[in-house]
Amino acid sequence: MNMKRFAILALILAFCIPSLSQTGTKKKRPLPYDFGRVVINNYSENSELSPVVFQHWIHRSRFTCRVCHVDIGFGMKAGQTGIRAVDNERGYYCGACHNGKMTVDGKPLFAACSRKAGYDDQKRCERCHSLGKKVQSDQDFFTFSQPLPKERFGNGIDWEKSEEIGLIKPAAHLDGFTSPRRSLAVQKDFDLNPKVEGMPDIIFSHKKHTVWNGCELCHPDIFMGVKKGSSHYTMVDISEGKSCGACHVSVAFPLTDCQRCHSKQVQP
Amino acid sequence: MTTYVGRRVMVAVLLVAGFAGSSVFARGAPEPQGAQAPANEAWQREFDHVCSRTQDAMSFSEEELVAFVRRCDALLPQIEKLDETRRKVYVGRLKMCRGLYAYVLESKRNEKK
Numbered sequence A: 001m002n003m004k005r006f007a008i009l010a011l012i013l014a015f016c017i018p019s020l021s022q023t024g025t026k027k028k029r030p031l032p033y034d035f036g037r038v039v040i041n042n043y044s045e046n047s048e049l050s051p052v053v054f055q056h057w058i059h060r061s062r063f064t065c066r067v068c069h070v071d072i073g074f075g076m077k078a079g080q081t082g083i084r085a086v087d088n089e090r091g092y093y094c095g096a097c098h099n100g101k102m103t104v105d106g107k108p109l110f111a112a113c114s115r116k117a118g119y120d121d122q123k124r125c126e127r128c129h130s131l132g133k134k135v136q137s138d139q140d141f142f143t144f145s146q147p148l149p150k151e152r153f154g155n156g157i158d159w160e161k162s163e164e165i166g167l168i169k170p171a172a173h174l175d176g177f178t179s180p181r182r183s184l185a186v187q188k189d190f191d192l193n194p195k196v197e198g199m200p201d202i203i204f205s206h207k208k209h210t211v212w213n214g215c216e217l218c219h220p221d222i223f224m225g226v227k228k229g230s231s232h233y234t235m236v237d238i239s240e241g242k243s244c245g246a247c248h249v250s251v252a253f254p255l256t257d258c259q260r261c262h263s264k265q266v267q268p
Numbered sequence B: 001m002t003t004y005v006g007r008r009v010m011v012a013v014l015l016v017a018g019f020a021g022s023s024v025f026a027r028g029a030p031e032p033q034g035a036q037a038p039a040n041e042a043w044q045r046e047f048d049h050v051c052s053r054t055q056d057a058m059s060f061s062e063e064e065l066v067a068f069v070r071r072c073d074a075l076l077p078q079i080e081k082l083d084e085t086r087r088k089v090y091v092g093r094l095k096m097c098r099g100l101y102a103y104v105l106e107s108k109r110n111e112k113k
Helices: A002-022 A058-059 A065-072 A085-090 A119-125 A141-145 A159-164 A208-213 A235-239 B002-026 B041-051 B054-059 B063-081 B084-112
Strands: A037-040 A051-057 A190-192 A201-204 A263-264
Touching: A051 A058, A058 A141, A058 B063, A065 A208, A065 B084, B041 B063, B041 B084, B054 B084, B063 B084
Parallel strands: none
Antiparallel strands: A037 A051, A190 A201, A201 A263
16 A cells, blocks of 8 residues: 555656756747748638748848838738738738749749639648648758858858848849838947946947838837937847847847847956 | 520520629729839829938938928828728838837937937
């Protein structure tokens, strides 16, 4: 009898101790080809389709952030835009480029949603509606990233340098969407003091951010503070997707790459 | 007898025509012009004019910024009349554009304080 009780107790302990020793959940770091992956499921499953899997790396190599998030009008959070099939079919959102007419590298881009889609179009639908499916993409991440300068985190690609040396040329204009505008005057970089002893200052590259994003993508929605120093940003807020975290958690280089921002030497 | 057959044929023709007609209506009104269409509507020309200047916002005077904010406000009711897709796209874009002008305006006013 005692042996039986002992065995039951041992079993309970064996199951409970490991769960007690862990506090919180450990976040799994996404693999380079999955970094920036967005799953959109506003209406897909209701229409008996798999949710859409969007890969940022393919798209950001072709266009600046501004083209998609300002000119085309995609929101900054998954599902925020509420994209419907009919919107795409009318030539907006994904349909702005995926219209069967636009060509990339000499090949026409597959058309996005269509109400006329039949059984034969299933493969085309699955190009985007691919969550949980093994879909062969035209674009292979490793072939694409192989010649590009490397980074330690995120996609493992130094996007800024890739553009600087001309290996990628993200377009800042999309016909029919981008309002005709002059090129942006170069903005000065500035430094921000993190107010933590020994922590290097943050050098904020206004130039790079404005070239890729324009002004209205960040101000005032993401950065509300009007006067420099009037708003306080904490790493906790940032890691929750606020301020810098709107991009630097899941798409642009991640927060683990501390020195990319905290880059100014501490003065002795 | 001939009349009876004729009637049946007529009914059949009418039914077919009715179905065809209903399928036309089911597709709804003609689709709005594709996004690739040139900006040939008055609201779109005004939108392009107002929102293509956001990168110059810092160089505008307070009066100019106030004028841009007002032009954005005047555009909103016109955009709200568009079909659902275009309304969603352009209301969002206008909000960003107006937001920036208002933000820079506030920033300039704060500088003076």
